[in-house]
Amino acid sequence: MLNPDLRELLKDNTSRYSLVTAVAKRAREIADTPELNEKCGTKKHVSYALDEFLNGKLEICEPEEIRNI
Numbered sequence: 001m002l003n004p005d006l007r008e009l010l011k012d013n014t015s016r017y018s019l020v021t022a023v024a025k026r027a028r029e030i031a032d033t034p035e036l037n038e039k040c041g042t043k044k045h046v047s048y049a050l051d052e053f054l055n056g057k058l059e060i061c062e063p064e065e066i067r068n069i
Contacts, residue, residue, distance in 0.1 A: 008054075009053070014060050014062065015062060019053075022053070022060045023053060023058075026049035026058055027048070028045075030048055030049060
């Protein structure tokens with residue numbers, strides 16, 4: 001099970017809500033795309049999406065007014 005440090009994930013002042021929403025949206029994209037679904041293998045879609053975020057492949061753009069909520 002993947003259990004990254006929350007402080008590491010939110011280091012760029014990303015709100016928790018934006019992080020969860022973006023990772024869930026990406027996980028659904030992975031599940032709906034056959035090529036990505038096969039690439040994922042036995043790894044769960046949310047874990048794969050979170051890995052993409054941690055490796056800088058997934059960027060979250062959010063308005064300034066919802067940061068640090």
